[in-house]
Amino acid sequence: MSWIEILLLVGAAHSVFLALTLLYIRRGNRVANRLFAGVLVVFALAIFFHTLAAMDLILEFPHLSKIEPPLVFLFAPLFYLYVQALTKPGFALRRKDSLHFLPFLICLLYLAPFYLGSAQEKLHHFLVEHRGNCFHCSLLYWTTLSQILIYIILVAKTLLNYKKRIRQSFSSIEKINLNWLRNVFIAVALTWIVSFVLQVVAPTLQTGNLVWLLVSINIYLIGYFGLRQPEVFTGPEPDFVTGKLLKKYERSTLTPEKASEYLERLHRFMDLERPHLDSGITLPALAKRLATSTHHLSQVINEQLHQNFFEFINSRRIAEAQQRLADPANLNINLTEIAFEVGFNSISSFNAAFKKHAGVTPSQYRTAHHRKNE
Secondary structure, eight states, X not given: OOHHHHHHHHHHXXXXXXXXXXXXXXSSOHHHHHHHHHHHHHHHXXXXXXXXXXXXXXXXXXXXXXXXXXXXXXXXXXXXXXXXXXXXXXXXXXXXXXXXXXXXXXXXXHHHHHHTSOHHHHHHHXXXXXXXXXXXXXXXXHHHHHHHHHHHHHHHHHHHHHHHHHTTSOOHHHHHHHHHHHHHHHHHHHHHHHHHHHHHHOOSTTTHHHHHHHHHHHHHHHHHHXXXXXXXXXXXXXXXXXXXXXXXXXXXXXXHHHHHXXXXXXXXXXXXXXXXXXXXXXXXXXXXXXXXXXXXXXXXXXXXXXXXXXXXXXXXXXXXXXXXXXXXXXXXXXXXHHHHHTTOSOHHHHHHHHHHHHSSOHXXXXXXXXXXXX
């Protein structure tokens, strides 16, 4: 075995481990977790069968050949649906989503005569493929590249729409997910470009090792970022993604007395510690500092204040910004600096949130306030 083949098999094993981890997680965005687990399993199987071919083990197990091509047709649709699940509140798989997997079924039907052939016929086909004279292989390869390109465009469009939507309200968890998707998207696009160039310059089975090595590197990065940013895997809690209660608190153990106590504790903590000034504040982090459960804190904010978590945090940030804008000592401080000081990550999200809460833009508020005091 060459070092590339060893890395490929380790990458396949790594993706299976991550897939099992995702399936084990019981909280967060479980639909997205399952879809991404599907992506990882497809990666693992495709890499495994490609490595068998690269090591010439197909000569010993000819009936295991040509399993990789249909699997590759599953990657792009699964990844696209994963992006949809992360960026669309309340996403659920529908019957029409099964249309995304038609290329996979068509490929299976196209290869059915090959699968039903004898071992000798499959060995002959494998040797022809090694010589680079396989028309069917080239057809499948170009079709796969075309499909992936289409889905790259669809994913890019989804991410752009998502970015426009979250500009209206800051969310550190949404930002993590967006950065995650952007980075994975860039890696997939670069892998597609390398694969395209290799198919034009040197369309052989061995050069495919480089493509799958890039895929394996992507899997290693998935594991790395997954350990550093577990929110990517667990997903945001449903009720502060949408700003609406997706589930009734029917089974909650929170009593009215406890709810009042938590609310008073929350306001006192916010006034004294001002955690809203931290741009990375999250519901789980705030609940931990208050020594309460995430679910109970979310329930208190929703039921007692009639807000979701980020509306609550933003209202605190805007109140802080209004004080600073009204202070004559801050007249020469630009709006961007104030936005960062009160916990926002960009001037666009600050402007949008300020206008939503105050009814005017920050600059209009500052101008009107100082005119009144002249």
